[in-house]
Amino acid sequence: MIPNISDLQQKKKKCEKITVVTAYDYTTSRICDESGVDVLLVGDSAGMVxxxxPSTISVTMEEMMVFCRGVINGSNNTVIIADMPFGSYQFDQSLAFLNAIKFIKLGCHAVKIEGGVEIVPLIRKLTEYGIPVMGHIGLKPQTSLLWEGYKVQGKTADSAIALHEQAIEIEKAGAFSLVLELVTRQVAEQISRSLTIPTIGIGS
Structure with a gap:
């Protein structure tokens, strides 16, 4: 079976659960692939794990490519998503294109990008050029540690509204899925119901 992102969207329409596992190596990838896991996310958390x-900020593109290669080699049936590391997409859109293409040419099926409305133009451009993108809002480990630490998101009305607006804009930009990290259950449920794309919870 050739992994297909559209299969994930069909699962959302049918209200079927989607299994996503973070993987950094060949062995974990093989086990997950043989177990029927839907998605393997090669997270920049590999730098810490x-x-x-001490954080994900130090992880480089070169290191992420090595981790992705191991996961790709262990999988035949699973959608593989590469986490774009800090500094690989935020400051130069042309550089972001080149880095995303590196992951796709390596064999990944999509890339994941952290951020709210500020990364919507990039998501739109990448998807226009045929590169599938998973969004990531709520707690954003690449920058949260610098500003406020690891805190639950969506606890206030203003925060909940902002998260919902970010989710809508990211979907409109063409993202095929959205990670909600450390978002309150109520807000995560509201966002999930309002979107047509799948949402993946990390502590949400």
């Missing part, structure tokens, strides 16, 4: 970095 596998390399001992």
């Amino acid at each position: 596998m390399l001992g970095y």
